[in-house]
Amino acid sequence: MSSTFAELGVPTQLTDVLEREGKTKAFPIQEDTLPDTLAGRDVLGRGKTGSGKTLAFALPMVARLGRAGGKSRPGHPRALVLAPTRELATQIDAVIAPLAKAYGLTTATIFGGVSQQRQERALRAGVDIVVACPGRLEDLMKQRHVTLDNVEITVLDEADHMADLGFLPGVTRIMTATPERGQRLLFSATLDNGVDKLVRRFLDKPVTHSVDSEDSHVDAMTHHVFHVNGADAKRELVQMLASGTGRRILFMRTKHQAKKLAKTLNAAGIPSVDLHGNLSQGQRDRNLALFQGMSHRVLVATDVAARGVHVDNVELVVHVDPPAEHKAYLHRSGRTARAGSAGDVVTVVLPEQRRETDQLLRRANISVHPQAVSASSAQVATLVGEVAAYVKPVPVAEQSQRQGQGQGRGRRGGARSGARQGQSSGRPAQEGRARPEGEHGQHRPAETRSGQGRPAQGRSAGGQRNGHGGAAAFSASGSSRRRSR
Known part of the structure; x- marks a missing residue:
């Protein structure tokens, strides 16, 4: 005791x-x-x-x-x-x-x-x-x-x-x-x-x-490996895994894919925000606040968030892209089953990724039997639980009015207020690069670089382009209909 x-x-x-x-x-x-x-x-x-x-x-x-x-x-x-x-x-x-x-x-x-x-x-x-x-x-x-x-x-x-x-x-x-x-x-x-x-x-x-071995994992954490037969099946499965009512974090290998997936989920009525190295500090703070406040229950992140984000009650972590090495797997997975709570971890695996993923899990000391699934499989439905109601995206202009103006306010004055706002060259290296960013002015921070390439566009069910960012605000549609599986 x-x-x-x-x-x-x-x-x-x-x-x-x-x-x-x-x-x-x-x-x-x-x-x-x-x-x-x-x-x-x-x-x-x-x-x-x-x-x-x-x-x-x-x-x-x-x-x-x-x-x-x-x-x-x-x-x-x-x-x-x-x-x-x-x-x-x-x-x-x-x-x-x-x-x-x-x-x-x-x-x-x-x-x-x-x-x-x-x-x-x-x-x-x-x-x-x-x-x-x-x-x-x-x-x-x-x-x-x-x-x-x-x-x-x-x-x-x-x-x-x-x-x-x-x-x-x-x-x-x-x-x-x-x-x-x-x-x-x-x-x-x-x-x-x-x-x-x-x-x-x-x-x-x-x-x-x-208190733990170097590569130990949490006993209250349940691991799942889901084999899918192709990119389309993977896309449908990931959307279903994101559709539950609780907090979940979906991990991607690249910033572009994280941003793109967040937009796709938003267009599907699943309030989602992204977190990666190309966001400014204000955007990071806003997106984390939306995720922590449960108005956006899905966070799509790169490994930049694997160590730095500590949010309680994350019930599911999904490795949409399996990580490159076993330490990253453990760090990503550690976003759930925190502080004594239970949680689930899913790794989605394409046919060409099976051998590499098997090796990664062995190095992480994770023993799990892979399952061939689709979005409609019973074991997926059991894992997702209740499917949340569709939430209609709000245009980006309205999002700015509702969410953007209050960022950074309401903090206490004085020394703590001043310093909490501004802060660290010691941020993680940009994904896919070996060097840290922003050290002593040697590199321009990713957050201040202009242009991330052409914005990824998602399509809504009606076929219209969804051009708002991954942190778009949402309002309840009032409809009780559920997304199709």
């Missing part, structure tokens, strides 16, 4: 916040690490995605600063979290912020793809906790907007993903700029690609906690 946060030594100010959010029992990685992290020890935590790592480091970080009291000087934060993607940085901040507020502490996010002026203002105001991606943080350090000599606790989250994206040299320089006497926590699913070197160099006699 798991321990309560109070039993693990979490201060009352923080347990009160957790209880208001319905969190009383600790997950295994929290239960294992909190006694050591709260005591000020360096910790190496290894656990799969969705295991509760964010709260595992957020609690000791806030508790340490809260006990010490005081305020940060302008440009001298007292705590630092490094994350590989801006989506992840934003979501880490969302976990830390209510905890920090209990002690009157301020938080800020730092990442690229947006103007840095808001971030500069936040730093000048004196922020206690910075959640940052490496590239933009280094830029601000070089411009002397921020100095890390007062950092008491540093966290590296998803260090293995930062290694995959080529960020370890920047991470090393940033870590070197923090005081050696400070506490350091590193959380990672694996220790390959140089992560082990970070551990040896920067962690002082770390206590290691590993």
Whole structure:
């Protein structure tokens, strides 16, 4: 039986916040690490995605600063979290912020793809906790907007993903700029690609906690492999898998295909948004807000979202395009069955992909019997459950009026507000490329590039072109008819 946060030594100010959010029992990685992290020890935590790592480091970080009291000087934060993607940085901040507020502490996010002026203002105001991606943080350090000599606790989250994206040299320089006497926590699913070197160099006699093997998967996650006999059958199956009433994420290999599929689903009356490297920060924030708010229950994403998006209650993940390697399969799949919930994962496989997919699943240690299916198969209907009512697309102009004007508003003022808006050069590499984008101005971010090629056009049932974007807003049609299978 798991321990309560109070039993693990979490201060009352923080347990009160957790209880208001319905969190009383600790997950295994929290239960294992909190006694050591709260005591000020360096910790190496290894656990799969969705295991509760964010709260595992957020609690000791806030508790340490809260006990010490005081305020940060302008440009001298007292705590630092490094994350590989801006989506992840934003979501880490969302976990830390209510905890920090209990002690009157301020938080800020730092990442690229947006103007840095808001971030500069936040730093000048004196922020206690910075959640940052490496590239933009280094830029601000070089411009002397921020100095890390007062950092008491540093966290590296998803260090293995930062290694995959080529960020370890920047991470090393940033870590070197923090005081050696400070506490350091590193959380990672694996220790390959140089992560082990970070551990040896920067962690002082770390206590290691590993709640999962490197390539483990969630017991509450059910895997399905659906064989289809061709592209048309695949298209029909994917639309049926997207048609349920709950949240689901569909993964594609390329940005173009993700955008195209979102438009096709929208035209079919399935509210969908896309997430990939060609979207601006405002578009990403808007699309994630629509998905999290359930007005759009389908997210069509590339691997850029596999690590950075943490949304609860995703009941189904569909590998529309099987990933290139087994780690990507596990990271994608980890978007469901999070925080103790159950979930299903489907891999759609064309005849020419069967051998490659079998090899990928073996490397991922996934044992599943493939099934030959069509969109009308009984096992597909069982998996989808209730089919949601058709939802009529709203023209893009009306979408802008309903959704676009409120983006970025309603946030608290001050340092946290300023920094949450603007943020991280340390975003993932563009799909299909080995290099990271936006590092130190060496590459133009994909989000600011003009032109993504000719927009993919979907057809509605009536044959009319559907030219609106993947994040088009929807309104209920009032009709009870269902989409044809």
